[in-house]
Amino acid sequence: xxxxxxxxxxxxxxxxxxxxxxxxxxxxxxxxxxxxxxxxxxxxxxxxxxxxxxxxxxxxxxxxxxxxxxxxxxxxxxxxxxxxxxxxxxxxxxxxxxxxxxxxxxxxxxxxxxxxxxxxxxxxxxxxxxxxxxxxxxxxxxxxxxxxxxxxxxxxxxxxxxxxxxxxxxxxxxxxxxxxxxxxxxxxxxxxxxxxxxxxxxxxxxxxxxxxxxxxxxxxxxxxxxxxxxxxxxxxxxxxxxxxxxxxxxxxxxxxxxxxxxxxxxxxxxxxxxxxxxxxxxxxxxxxxxxxxxxxxxxxxxxxxxxxxxxxxxxxxxxxxxxxxxxxxxxxxxxxxxxxxxxxxxxxxxxxxxxxxxxxxxxxx
Amino acid sequence: xxxxxxxxxxxxxxxxxxxxxxxxxxxxxxxxxxxxxxxxxxxxxxxxxxxxxxxxxxxxxxxxxxxxxxxxxxxxxxxxxxxxxxxxxxxxxxxxxxxxxxxxxxxxxxxxxxxxxxxxxxxxxxxxxxxxxxxxxxxxxxxxxxxxxxxxxxxxxxxxxxxxxxxxxxxxxxxxxxxxxxxxxxxxxxxxxxxxxxxxxxxxxxxxxxxxxxxxxxxxxxxxxxxxxxxxxxxxxxxxxxxxxxxxxxxxxxxxxxxxxxxxxxxxxxxxxxxxxxxxxxxxxxxxxxxxxxxxxxxxxx
Numbered sequence: 001x002x003x004x005x006x007x008x009x010x011x012x013x014x015x016x017x018x019x020x021x022x023x024x025x026x027x028x029x030x031x032x033x034x035x036x037x038x039x040x041x042x043x044x045x046x047x048x049x050x051x052x053x054x055x056x057x058x059x060x061x062x063x064x065x066x067x068x069x070x071x072x073x074x075x076x077x078x079x080x081x082x083x084x085x086x087x088x089x090x091x092x093x094x095x096x097x098x099x100x101x102x103x104x105x106x107x108x109x110x111x112x113x114x115x116x117x118x119x120x121x122x123x124x125x126x127x128x129x130x131x132x133x134x135x136x137x138x139x140x141x142x143x144x145x146x147x148x149x150x151x152x153x154x155x156x157x158x159x160x161x162x163x164x165x166x167x168x169x170x171x172x173x174x175x176x177x178x179x180x181x182x183x184x185x186x187x188x189x190x191x192x193x194x195x196x197x198x199x200x201x202x203x204x205x206x207x208x209x210x211x212x213x214x215x216x217x218x219x220x221x222x223x224x225x226x227x228x229x230x231x232x233x234x235x236x237x238x239x240x241x242x243x244x245x246x247x248x249x250x251x252x253x254x255x256x257x258x259x260x261x262x263x264x265x266x267x268x269x270x271x272x273x274x275x276x277x278x279x280x281x282x283x284x285x286x287x288x289x290x291x292x293x294x295x296x297x298x299x300x301x302x303x304x305x306x307x308x309x310x311x312x313x314x315x316x317x318x319x320x321x322x323x324x325x326x327x328x329x330x331x332x333x334x335x336x337x338x339x340x341x342x343x344x345x346x347x348x349x350x351x352x353x354x355x356x357x358x359x360x361x362x363x364x365x
Numbered sequence: 366x367x368x369x370x371x372x373x374x375x376x377x378x379x380x381x382x383x384x385x386x387x388x389x390x391x392x393x394x395x396x397x398x399x400x401x402x403x404x405x406x407x408x409x410x411x412x413x414x415x416x417x418x419x420x421x422x423x424x425x426x427x428x429x430x431x432x433x434x435x436x437x438x439x440x441x442x443x444x445x446x447x448x449x450x451x452x453x454x455x456x457x458x459x460x461x462x463x464x465x466x467x468x469x470x471x472x473x474x475x476x477x478x479x480x481x482x483x484x485x486x487x488x489x490x491x492x493x494x495x496x497x498x499x500x501x502x503x504x505x506x507x508x509x510x511x512x513x514x515x516x517x518x519x520x521x522x523x524x525x526x527x528x529x530x531x532x533x534x535x536x537x538x539x540x541x542x543x544x545x546x547x548x549x550x551x552x553x554x555x556x557x558x559x560x561x562x563x564x565x566x567x568x569x570x571x572x573x574x575x576x577x578x579x580x581x582x583x584x585x586x587x588x589x590x591x592x593x594x595x596x597x598x599x600x601x602x603x604x605x606x607x608x609x610x611x612x613x614x615x616x617x618x619x620x621x622x623x624x625x626x627x628x629x630x631x632x633x634x635x636x637x638x639x640x641x642x643x644x645x646x647x648x649x650x651x652x653x654x655x656x657x658x659x660x661x662x663x664x665x666x667x
Contacts, residue, residue: 057567079566092564096582105578106568157569 004068005161005193006033006056011065013051013217025051027217028065033161033195038187040196040204043214044240049197052214053163056195058082070160085159087167091150093138099125099149100134106157124152127186144175151183155190162187164196168203180206201241205229213237235358238279245325247278248360256357260321265297265352275360282314284354285327287336288347297352301325303344306337313337317346405635413629423636442620446640449617452531453599456538457592460546463539464591465584468547468554483551486544494541498608501537502528505609529611537605542598546591553587586656593652597645617641 014022041049054060058079128148212222221233232238249258301317340346408420422432505528512524565575603618624634
């Protein structure tokens, strides 16, 4: 595929453990990133996402498999000969150099003429909103500013691919959200492909063109944020991304019956399936008004706790069989919430058509 | 409200803690130093002791304005002085070349091996310096270990002149001062953040470029610290030249010792000692200035 900027073929890497044996960090990864794409690698710690990033930048040597960047096989190339730059988790700014020298580092190494170098350093700093701070030292900057310097330093050599290793994890929430939008804008402006590593699913959903969910060194699902959220391929993806209520059970006509006897109404084609896991997102629930609608389905729960979240309420309940259910209730349903709070009981309604079914055997719970 | 009183209390505390050591240093370091400084400007007595009159020619004998009444200027002292500087500088360079790579190797060992390696490096401190130096005499002398081995193997016919040479002095000092160089160098190498090395490579720098631009500048404080700690005692060292250098490799330390003990020319010995000390102080002053500037924030900060 000519349009792909990075391609990994059967990438495999295992690390020896100090107590003997090995741990598989990459288990035959196949991955393709398109030109100008913003791909996020999402997964819990130890899922292999950082190893995957380091394999692309060249800091981890693969045991098997090949890596292509822009059509060239770079598997054997050392890091400094790959057309790839990285924004490191803790920024890794050179503490003994000014902001200007940090940003201009790649140009100084490649011997770019002084005039061009200076104007490009200025441009790059301007681009991340730090114009005029050339002569500061990194330690004189705030965390957010250091983050921007790291970004400017990584894009100045116009790499074909920018790798970002959890670059926002050290920032506070507000700044992080602002930086998410900025990064996205910057990526569109530069026309460089980004591979962004994070364990924060909200970050992944907000920023990416595609999300690759990793676990156990393998890609569990790679798709658009919406598809990953709405149609998770397996239980791992369903439970890792967003909050989820999962009901494992057997298909009986238009229902899924769990081992405990809970019945979930569905209105999708279940003919090809036998054992499934039904996924209901918390926001798919509402508290029923009392009058019943034929197109909706209902679930009776005992209320354990109701938490006010500002934008609404979070209801934690239990079904008759003891299955935990989490439901997000809109602020408009204040009266119903009050009733549920006093009676400690509620009937939750949901749309059977919106229930997503995951075939059994897929992934761990 | 509690501001001045608290500051006062802190001052009192500080005085209490620093008092004894300050008094000790004033009496037993400051006093003798003052005496030496005064002596260095007095005329030597005919049979030892001093004549109480101002006499700048002690320094003159070394630097080129000798007392015109008694002697012509002899550059021998200046030569000894320069030789001492050269030997000390050589010792610094060799210990650095040995310790710098070793520090990197050791910093990458597992915690357990690391502490064992550090233990080995500090081990010589537990044995007497004189004993360790005389072992080198046994190794280097005409009928010593090296010469015997070389002769037995038929590599040389005549024993080599190993001991009582400048080389032997340098070897002995390198041997003694390696731990002094290693510890500060190791401390700064250990602190080095390896993600910075990765960042440099990621930005296109080769291993050599990364070394010149990132690794060396960041470990420089340890290199400078170690160099000063080795240079200062090397410059004034008199034990090593006395044991391994013989009469031919006279260094400043031996010269000073001779002036005080053999020639009984205390003013001249004091002048030599003051000169050595002023060089040392100058070096320390430059180093401290450099360090404070590093610690301070550069211009531009609010």
